[in-house]
Amino acid sequence: xxxxxxxxxxxxxxxxxxxxxxxxxxxxxxxxxxxxxxxxxxxxxxxxxxxxxxxxxxxxxxxxxxxxxxxxxxxxxxxxxxxxxxxxxxxxxxxxxxxxxxxxxxxxxxxxxxxxxxxxxxxxx
Numbered sequence: 001x002x003x004x005x006x007x008x009x010x011x012x013x014x015x016x017x018x019x020x021x022x023x024x025x026x027x028x029x030x031x032x033x034x035x036x037x038x039x040x041x042x043x044x045x046x047x048x049x050x051x052x053x054x055x056x057x058x059x060x061x062x063x064x065x066x067x068x069x070x071x072x073x074x075x076x077x078x079x080x081x082x083x084x085x086x087x088x089x090x091x092x093x094x095x096x097x098x099x100x101x102x103x104x105x106x107x108x109x110x111x112x113x114x115x116x117x118x119x120x121x122x123x124x125x
Contacts, residue, residue, distance in 0.1 A: 006104055009096045013107075018090050021114045025083045028076060035073040039066060082115035089117075098122050 009017070089095040096105050100122035109116055 007097075008093055009104065011093075014090050014093065014095055017095060017110060017114060018087065020111065021083050021086050021090070024114060025080065025087075028080050028083060032073060032076040032080060035069055035076060039069050039073060079115075086115040100125070 086095060096107075096110055097103070098105050098119040098121075099117045101119055103119060105116055105119045109120060
């Protein structure tokens with residue numbers, strides 16, 4: 001039976017994807033914690049003993065850095081949620097099925113984007 005005829009991935013295939021997702025999830029959570037700790041500790045560099053002009057420039061750069069780090073942390077959190085949702089689909093045995101076409105998403109796409117819910121065809125529409 002070829003993949004175009006299959007309606008879902010086998011338990012063995014789902015286990016392979018689960019292991020891949022768990023690795024990506026661990027790394028994503030590690031990255032998120034790093035971003036969060038950078039945000040929480042970003043006030044540690046005090047420039048009180050330098051010139052007032054430099055202090056203003058430094059605070060501006062610090063604020064920009066915090067905003068960027070905040071955006072990155074939000075994106076990372078969203079990625080973590082997508083990976084967690086993919087694990088739920090694995091448990092439900094619905095993982096890898098395109099939510100538009102109902103056909104299997106190719107393994108190559110799932111290996112590259114393990115939280116994908118759309119096939120390339122559906123995404124292009």
